[in-house]
Amino acid sequence: MSVAMPNVNETWTGKILEVTLGAGPDKGGTRGKTVTVGGETTLPFLHFEGEIPNKPVVAVEVRDRAPDDWSELLVKAWGDSLKDPAAWAAKAEGLGAEIIALSLDSAHPERGNTGAKEARETVRQVLKATSLPLIIYGPGQPDKDNEVLVAAAEEAAGERVALGNCEEKNYRTVVAAALANNQVVIAKTPIDVNLAKQLNVLIGDMRLDRDRILIDPTTGALGYGLEYTYSVMERVRLAALTGDSALQQPLIVTAGYEAWRAKEARTNDGVPTQWGDWAKRAVLWEANTAVTLLETGADILVLRHPETIPLVKRAIAGLMTRAGA
Amino acid sequence: MALSGLAIYKMLPQTNCKECGFPTCLAFSMKLAARQVELSACPHVSEETKTQLDSASAPPIRLISLGKDGHKLEVGNETVIFRHEKTFYHQPGLIYRLADSLDDQEFTHRLDQVADYGVERVGMDLRPDGVAVQDSSGSADTFAARVGQVAGKGLAIILMSSDPATMEAGLKAAQGKEPLIYAADSGNWQPMADLAKKYGAPLAVLGAGGDLEALAALAEQVAGYGVENLVLDPGARGWSDSLGALTRMRRAAIKKNFRPLGYPVITFPGEGSEDPREEAMLASQFIDRYASLIVMDDFEPAALYSLLTLRQNIYTDPQKPIQVTPGLYEIGDPKGDSPLLVTTNFSLTYFSVAGEVEGSGRPAWLLVADSEGMSVLTAWAAGKFDAERIAKAVKAAEVPDKISHKSIVIPGFVASISGDLEEELAGWQILVGPREAIGIPSYLRQLAKG
Numbered sequence: 001m002s003v004a005m006p007n008v009n010e011t012w013t014g015k016i017l018e019v020t021l022g023a024g025p026d027k028g029g030t031r032g033k034t035v036t037v038g039g040e041t042t043l044p045f046l047h048f049e050g051e052i053p054n055k056p057v058v059a060v061e062v063r064d065r066a067p068d069d070w071s072e073l074l075v076k077a078w079g080d081s082l083k084d085p086a087a088w089a090a091k092a093e094g095l096g097a098e099i100i101a102l103s104l105d106s107a108h109p110e111r112g113n114t115g116a117k118e119a120r121e122t123v124r125q126v127l128k129a130t131s132l133p134l135i136i137y138g139p140g141q142p143d144k145d146n147e148v149l150v151a152a153a154e155e156a157a158g159e160r161v162a163l164g165n166c167e168e169k170n171y172r173t174v175v176a177a178a179l180a181n182n183q184v185v186i187a188k189t190p191i192d193v194n195l196a197k198q199l200n201v202l203i204g205d206m207r208l209d210r211d212r213i214l215i216d217p218t219t220g221a222l223g224y225g226l227e228y229t230y231s232v233m234e235r236v237r238l239a240a241l242t243g244d245s246a247l248q249q250p251l252i253v254t255a256g257y258e259a260w261r262a263k264e265a266r267t268n269d270g271v272p273t274q275w276g277d278w279a280k281r282a283v284l285w286e287a288n289t290a291v292t293l294l295e296t297g298a299d300i301l302v303l304r305h306p307e308t309i310p311l312v313k314r315a316i317a318g319l320m321t322r323a324g325a
Numbered sequence: 326m327a328l329s330g331l332a333i334y335k336m337l338p339q340t341n342c343k344e345c346g347f348p349t350c351l352a353f354s355m356k357l358a359a360r361q362v363e364l365s366a367c368p369h370v371s372e373e374t375k376t377q378l379d380s381a382s383a384p385p386i387r388l389i390s391l392g393k394d395g396h397k398l399e400v401g402n403e404t405v406i407f408r409h410e411k412t413f414y415h416q417p418g419l420i421y422r423l424a425d426s427l428d429d430q431e432f433t434h435r436l437d438q439v440a441d442y443g444v445e446r447v448g449m450d451l452r453p454d455g456v457a458v459q460d461s462s463g464s465a466d467t468f469a470a471r472v473g474q475v476a477g478k479g480l481a482i483i484l485m486s487s488d489p490a491t492m493e494a495g496l497k498a499a500q501g502k503e504p505l506i507y508a509a510d511s512g513n514w515q516p517m518a519d520l521a522k523k524y525g526a527p528l529a530v531l532g533a534g535g536d537l538e539a540l541a542a543l544a545e546q547v548a549g550y551g552v553e554n555l556v557l558d559p560g561a562r563g564w565s566d567s568l569g570a571l572t573r574m575r576r577a578a579i580k581k582n583f584r585p586l587g588y589p590v591i592t593f594p595g596e597g598s599e600d601p602r603e604e605a606m607l608a609s610q611f612i613d614r615y616a617s618l619i620v621m622d623d624f625e626p627a628a629l630y631s632l633l634t635l636r637q638n639i640y641t642d643p644q645k646p647i648q649v650t651p652g653l654y655e656i657g658d659p660k661g662d663s664p665l666l667v668t669t670n671f672s673l674t675y676f677s678v679a680g681e682v683e684g685s686g687r688p689a690w691l692l693v694a695d696s697e698g699m700s701v702l703t704a705w706a707a708g709k710f711d712a713e714r715i716a717k718a719v720k721a722a723e724v725p726d727k728i729s730h731k732s733i734v735i736p737g738f739v740a741s742i743s744g745d746l747e748e749e750l751a752g753w754q755i756l757v758g759p760r761e762a763i764g765i766p767s768y769l770r771q772l773a774k775g
Contacts, residue, residue: 003541006583008576048569190706222631223446224673225700227638230613231409238407263677263763264630270684274444276627284605288631291609292639295568314599315606318564 009049012241016040016299017211017248018054021099021162021184022133028158028182032131035098037299038250043237044297045319055320056294058309059099059135059302060092061256064114064122065106071266073282077306085122086129093130096309101135101302102126107148108139116151123155134161135186135252135302146173153177162186162214162252168199175206186252188216191228193235193247200246210245214252214300221258222289229253233296253293256304259286287311294319328378330358336374337367344368360384360404385578386587389527389554389617391418391455391481391505398454398481400556400617401589406579409643416640417612418454419632420483420620422595425471426462432471438624440478444633447647447676451633455481457507457620458495465494472498483507483529483591483620489516496524505529505618507591508558511543518552527554529591535561535570537577541585548585555588556618562597564607571615589617601625605632612636647672651695653722654679657688661729664689664772666758666765667715668736669696669704677762685766687773690728694718701736712745719750734758734772 018039023029035057042050066082067075081088089100104119106112123136136152138145149163150173164186166174171187178185187203189195196215203213217236220229233251240248259265265285268278275281286308290301294315303309334354345366347353356362357378364370364378388402398418405411421439423432436456443452456475460468468486472495475482482504484495492506503524508531509517521528530547532540540559547555561570571590577583594607604621605628611619612635619632641647649672656679668678670693682689694714696704704710715735719725731753735746737760746755759768 003538003545003585005538005541005573005586006577006581008573008581045565045568046572047565048573190702223634223638226635227408227641227643230639231407231643234407235409261761264634266763272444274442274626275630276625278627280602280625281627281630284602284628284631287602287606288609288635291606292613292635295610295613311602311606314603315564315610318597318607319568321563321565 010042010241012041012050014241014243014245014248016237016240016250019184019211019214019250021135021160023158023160023182027160029160030127031133031159033098033133034160035133041241043241044295047322052320054299056299056301056316057098058096058312058316059101059252059300060095060097060309061101061103061302061304062088062092062126063103063105064118065112067105071260071282073265073279074260074304086125089126089130089132092306093132095306096313097132099135099300100126100130100132101137103137103139104148104152105139107144108141109144111139113144114148116147119148119151120155123152127156127159134159135164135300136161137164140165142170145170149174150177153181153183156183157181160184164188165216166199166203168195168202171199171203172206175203175208178212179206179208184212184214186214186216187249188218191218191220191225191232193232193239196232196236197239197244197246200249204246210249213249215247215249216252216254219253219255219258219289219293221255221262222285222292223264224258224262226289226292230292230296233293233298237297250299251297252300252302253290253298254302255290255293255298256286256302256308259289260304283307283311287315291315328358330355333357333378336370336378338369338371340369342369384587385582386575386589387553387555388415389556389589391483391503391527393501393503396479396481396502403575403615404579406575408639412642412644413640415617416636417616418481418618419608419629419636420455420457420481420618421453421624422457422459422483422485422593422620422622423471423475424459424461425464425468432474435624436475436478440480442626442629444630446634446637447672448649449637449647451637453629453633455483457483457485460484460486460488460491460495463491465491469494469498472504473500476500476502481505483618487513489513489520492517493520496520496526499524503527505556505591507531507556509543509547511539514543514547515550518547518550521552521554527556528552529556529558530588531558532560535559535566537570537573537586541583544588545585556591557586557588558591558593562593564597564610567592567597567607568610568614571611575615590615591618591620592616593620593622595620595622601628604628608632609635612639646698648698649675649693651693651718651721653724653727654691654693655688656682656691657686659688659690659728661727663687663728664734664769665692665724665728665730665732666690666734667692667694667718669694669699669701669710671696671698671700671704674700674762678765681762681765682769685769687766687769689769690724692718692722692724692733701738705739705742710739712742712749715742715746716749732756734768736760737764 022034
């Protein structure tokens with residue numbers, strides 16, 4: 001006996017743009033490795049329905065100053081490399097990172113207030129220490145972001161780095177720096193489809209190529225708003241696949257940053273015994289945040305803990321395996 | 326197949342008696358077609374029509390219960406592909422598999438781990454749902470003894486054996502707890518279906534390697550034989566195989582109203598992974614994507630807690646964020662001179678703040694303003710947590726009658742409203758607290774030092 005299964009495949013009219021980070025010597029850069037994400041013609045990992053030409057990749061967060069508010073689990077795992085961004089980046093590459101997400105945190109007025117000169121020096125050193133493409137984040141304070149991101153974009157001219165975050169309040173400066181130095185921007189908006197679209201349109205008006213934008217929809221951690229990110233990412237991806245050209249860029253999420261803010265990952269003080277072993281819980285908190293974001297369309301996942309890297313890469317490998325292969 | 330409103334209308338009495346609460350039979354038909362009302366609201370419908378309509382208006386994914394009375398686990402009855410379209414209704418059951426061949430001590434220990442686990446999060450009691458007893462001893466007596474042990478625990482039960490005789494021994498031992506029979510395959514489906522009928526138990530139908538047409542054929546055969554309370558296992562195990570199979574099943578049931586696949590799906594993440602951590606991650610995929618029963622092999626509290634949290638997240642109704650009632654809350658028996666903190670009524674915010682205040686060991690008053698269920702930053706951005714609202718909350722809760730001082734701690738994220746709040750609350754001192762709840766204990770310590 002046989003029952004004909006109805007055809008459940010959707011016919012999508014849109015396609016996610018391919019965005020490349022990093023440039024080798026042939027393209028004016030010095031990167032030994034480049035990364036291309038995006039290009040999907042279907043929802044995440046539905047191989048029966050469409051093409052998924054590029055796998056999602058893991059970026060690892062590196063800071064230009066030793067973080068003073070990180071969980072001791074992270075501090076222990078990274079050890080002395082936390083004090084030197086170049087060593088940290090090299091170590092992350094060795095542990096399986098595919099992109100280095102360098103945060104120029106020391107430029108923050110309350111965390112060192114360093115300027116353009118120091119930013120250039122850090123970028124130069126990290127570029128030398130790793131063959132991977134870079135994401136470069138400012139300290140998240142508008143004036144200082146503008147100062148150090150412009151300097152970093154110039155220092156890394158031709159390397160096709162991603163500059164972040166490019167937000168409504170500072171997008172002009174960041175986009176101009178990307179335009180002048182052939183870089184990519186990370187367009188970040190707070191968990192809202194329309195705001196994401198709006199910012200993309202504004203960036204487009206400045207004539208930055210559409211394939212030089214990554215969308216950061218703002219990440220909620222497991223237990224702390226993950227479901228909002230889940231639904232917003234699904235809606236962004238559905239809009240992109242049904243033809244909304246202002247939302248067709250790959251998605252980048254900060255799973256590490258968010259998961260390690262959660263009490264569950266960060267600490268073991270006064271927590272219920274039912275929460276289980278701290279080290280296991282913390283790494284799984286980050287990894288399971290990442291899994292849900294993968295399922296909803298993340299193309300780049302910025303992670304923090306060394307042990308999370310291979311776990312998330314294993315999930316990606318499993319999801320990229322075509323059925324029956 | 327689903328019927329149109331007009332097709333349903335033709336089968337109704339067409340008297341427009343209004344007893345269903347709608348002005349006309351046609352209006353009622355439209356609601357029925359949209360599955361927004363129950364046919365039982367019409368007192369005059371004929372038996373024949375009832376039978377016809379019941380099958381047509383049945384939910385696209387059947388509701389299945391494991392167990393009964395106080396310990397019922399209900400799964401299925403989902404109506405959407407994406408949670409933002411409406412919501413996901415019945416969260417997947419988290420079940421732990423125990424082999425009947427474990428020795429007494431080990432079996433009892435593992436059973437107790439599952440039965441005794443419970444944790445509170447955001448005011449809700451979260452716990453695993455049940456135990457699957459796996460026949461690996463090959464002995465019907467051993468299997469029955471283990472099932473009997475589980476039956477007294479108030480958990481949902483899955484009986485796993487491919488041998489009908491062993492299965493029947495287990496069903497007897499389950500003492501009418503309506504366990505799920507796992508599983509009927511193409512070889513043994515008839516005796517398994519007979520058992521399902523005899524014991525009134527739901528039945529899992531096992532496909533092979535993700536072949537959905539074969540699975541649909543088998544499910545239809547079993548349903549045609551008279552067992553309609555089914556659960557499906559497509560037989561796919563790994564990450565992308567499972568995702569593909571479960572997505573196609575969900576779409577077939579919901580978008581095409583394809584009855585043979587319109588049942589809850591059971592998954593085994595341990596069989597698609599190399600170690601316990603990968604099992605927990607694959608289980609996350611199943612929570613995100615369409616599983617109704619998730620059978621775990623490794624019991625690890627850290628993993629279980631993350632899965633229970635994820636399940637709570639994903640199955641929260643997007644239209645109704647969990648809220649707490651606005652008002653003044655006492656944390657740890659505060660006195661008149663204890664500090665006063667204010668936050669929003671988004672329940673996650675409330676419980677994070679309340680938990681930290683409690684953990685600090687310093688009693689405090691926690692004023693919860695009505696932010697329409699939004700978190701601090703979201704509410705602030707939407708104008709639902711501004712000086713005016715906070716001042717209103719202070720008055721509504723009659724705060725001045727309960728406390729002897731006039732200072733209030735606001736979340737660090739809304740430091741910018743201090744000035745406005747000073748105007749709204751004349752004579753009050755506005756203190757800016759930490760941004761994150763986790764900073765509260767050290768903040769309260771500082772505050773006490775002055």
